[in-house]
Amino acid sequence: MAEEFLPVCGEEILHVSNLSVNRSGNEVIQDINMSITCGEFVGIVGPNGGGKSTLILTILGLLKPRIGQIDVYGKAPMSKATIGRIGWVPQAATELPHNLRITVKEFIQLGLLSRNFFRQYLDFFISPPAFFKQRKKNQIKIDKIIETVGLKQYANTMISNLSGGQRQRAAIGKALASEADLLLMDEPMVGVDVESRNSIMRLLDDLCHDQNKTIVMISHDLASMKRTAHRMIYLEHKIRYDGTAEDFPDLSSLAELRGIEATHPEADSTKSDVTKSDDVVIIVSPGAEGGES
Ligand SMILES: Nc1ncnc2c1ncn2[C@@H]1O[C@H](COP(=O)(O)OP(=O)(O)OP(=O)(O)O)[C@@H](O)[C@H]1O
Ligand SMILES: [Mg+2]
Numbered sequence: 001m002a003e004e005f006l007p008v009c010g011e012e013i014l015h016v017s018n019l020s021v022n023r024s025g026n027e028v029i030q031d032i033n034m035s036i037t038c039g040e041f042v043g044i045v046g047p048n049g050g051g052k053s054t055l056i057l058t059i060l061g062l063l064k065p066r067i068g069q070i071d072v073y074g075k076a077p078m079s080k081a082t083i084g085r086i087g088w089v090p091q092a093a094t095e096l097p098h099n100l101r102i103t104v105k106e107f108i109q110l111g112l113l114s115r116n117f118f119r120q121y122l123d124f125f126i127s128p129p130a131f132f133k134q135r136k137k138n139q140i141k142i143d144k145i146i147e148t149v150g151l152k153q154y155a156n157t158m159i160s161n162l163s164g165g166q167r168q169r170a171a172i173g174k175a176l177a178s179e180a181d182l183l184l185m186d187e188p189m190v191g192v193d194v195e196s197r198n199s200i201m202r203l204l205d206d207l208c209h210d211q212n213k214t215i216v217m218i219s220h221d222l223a224s225m226k227r228t229a230h231r232m233i234y235l236e237h238k239i240r241y242d243g244t245a246e247d248f249p250d251l252s253s254l255a256e257l258r259g260i261e262a263t264h265p266e267a268d269s270t271k272s273d274v275t276k277s278d279d280v281v282i283i284v285s286p287g288a289e290g291g292e293s
Contacts, residue, residue, distance in 0.1 A: 009212045010037055012035055012036070012038075013037065013038050014035065014071070014182070015034075015036075016059070016068070018032075018067060018069070019032040019033070019067070019069070020067050021055075021065055021066055028051045028054050029058075029237055031238055032068070034239065034242060036214060038181070038212050039208050039213070039214060041205060041214075042214075042216045043217055043233070044219075044232075045233070045234055045235070056088075056216070056218065058077070060078075061078030086180055087111075087178045087180030087182070087183045088185075089171050089188045090186055099160065102158070103156050104173075105156060107174060108145060109138075109142055111174040111175060111178040112178070145177055151166065154166060165191030165193065169192055171188070181212070181213055181214060182215075183213060183214070183217075185215065185216070185217040186218045187218050187219060188217065204217075204228070205228055217229070222248075225245065230245060231245065232244070232245050232248045234249075236258060240258070
């Protein structure tokens with residue numbers, strides 16, 4: 001039963017300390033320290049090549065740290081105990097094999113193959129009524145997800161016949177169908193239209209509030225992240241900002257933070273104070289301490 005695994009909110013589920021990762025001999029992320037608690041919706045933003053995907057791949061255990069440590073649910077990445085607890089929507093999830101001969105509905109249903117799958121399968125023999133009740137519940141859940149990701153009219157269409165944006169929505173749907181407590185999403189909204197994007201973001205926010213799910217989403221859509229995420233992390237090799245979405249620096253402060261000089265300084269009237277700590281840069285916007293003006 002899913003209830004058995006409902007995490008206690010406020011519990012730390014991810015801890016990253018002194019993490020540095022090399023790719024092809026270059027250190028692409030450096031001195032990363034962060035802690036994420038259950039129920040948080042964390043937006044990770046930053047420039048191309050800033051190391052966002054690298055961080056997620058390392059949390060998943062697909063890349064190894066050069067130094068530092070990651071604990072997911074108190075265990076090392078890829079530990080047996082974390083199987084089924086982590087859902088992942090990879091960057092370019094649309095690049096699914098072209099010969100994939102399954103429908104949208106079947107594809108999203110694959111998300112149900114979670115850690116509870118064998119328990120449910122056993123129910124078929126031990127308690128058939130419980131099995132059929134669960135099957136009905138799953139059907140309702142899948143139909144709702146298909147509707148939320150805007151694919152109702154394509155439910156029986158082959159995945160291979162969808163457009164890129166539609167496939168992306170199917171990939172999000174599959175992650176939503178899983179029983180995972182921690183969803184790691186790498187630019188999941190690329191190619192998704194505004195209407196579906198809004199309904200998916202609402203659903204994700206509800207999942208955090210109602211089901212204690214934890215969401216870590218990489219996105220280049222600053223406006224949308226600021227509206228939905230509870231917390232934002234700006235990653236450019238190091239963590240440059242880690243704080244509330246409300247206090248996330250404005251564009252001018254961000255440029256300053258990244259060392260980008262104004263070509264027309266006289267026109268840059270929104271200059272703000274930037275306070276640097278060792279790892280994290282805290283931005284104090286003019287007029288509103290700790291807040292964006
Ligand atoms: N497969 C790879 N092999 C070697 N280096 C890589 C590989 N993938 C990425 N890199 C390098 O690692 C660095 C960080 O890349 P990463 O993909 O983590 O950035 P990102 O922040 O996710 O960028 P984007 O916003 O473009 O997706 C970049 O300098 C990139 O060139
Ligand atoms: Mg990336």
